Amino acid sequence: MVWAQVASTGAIFGTIVDNSGAAVAAASITVVNQATQVKRNLTSNDTGFYSAESLLAGSYEVTVQKPGFKETVLRDLTLAPGQRLQSNITLEVGAVETKVDVEAEAVRVETESGESAGVIGGTQVENLLLNGRNFLGLGLLVPGVTSATITGHAVGGGSLNSGGLTGETPLSINGLGREYTNYTVDGAYNMNTGNDINLNITPTLDTIAEFRILKDNYSSKYGVAGSAQVLVESKSGSRTFHGSLYDFLRNDKVDASNFFSAGNKTPLRQNNFGFALGGPVTIPHIYNRNRDKNTFFFVNEEWRVIHSGSTVRGAMIPEAMRNGDFSGSTTFGAKGNQLVFDDAANNFLAGKNCL
Known part of the structure; x- marks a missing residue:
């Protein structure tokens, strides 16, 4: 059988051996x-x-069975997007009815490949606060990732560009320009081909299961980019129903005034609200009533309402000068309201008569 090659999918592989280190052939393995x-x-x-x-x-969860050996179950193997996870299993001689449960290591050293990468897991996505709720802000947790300055309104994260409303990508990885990074969602290309710095779709936080940043030395199967790969894995439904309802608020009532606004607060009313729901597809008394079929759904809707102002400062020519009176100008000499010349060259004095 040949499986479809999708860049964001991963693999669990390894070798089955007995206590002596000899290979165990024809062992039945179930990956769940x-x-x-x-x-x-x-x-x-x-x-x-x-x-x-x-x-x-x-x-x-990986279960291994073989006549003459105890059944071995390895639980809680965490697979990141695009990761190839090695899991070698040693079987113990004994009755099949005997089971050996093994908990996967919480922290593992990457030995399966030479790629340099960082993973932002689902727990971090759900619990870490983000100004603007743009998932790219979490990328700054990975060493070697910084945020470049981009255009856009300062509300909602500054260089994160209003929380991703315009989709511009701020991440500079390993010191290279932001246009050299490739973004995918569930293996699908997610870049604007016109400028390579805009996302076609900016996934909301509540739709992201986790995402992975491949910084360098990764597999040639990814291609396209000259710098890094950002692989986003979206959520799917499960055997049980899960959902959330949320509203994130920013308001000038709880903000300090801008340093340059002379004590006047800049107006800000920002609401980021929505819901998420996922679970098994079931039709009572007709389809999947026992929730044992592999049909799931996940839906998220999010709205953003922003009313904001800004403080702008600039220099203005004094009223007297606007009326033609330059007597108060520091660029004039002691002769009052007339220009001072270098008598020898009959030219303006450098640094004196330049308005």
């Missing part, structure tokens, strides 16, 4: 997504190798 319970059934080859390809990011 713990949220959706979608299963992938595999069999180890003659060298004990197995590989579950084209897996979506998430938490997985």
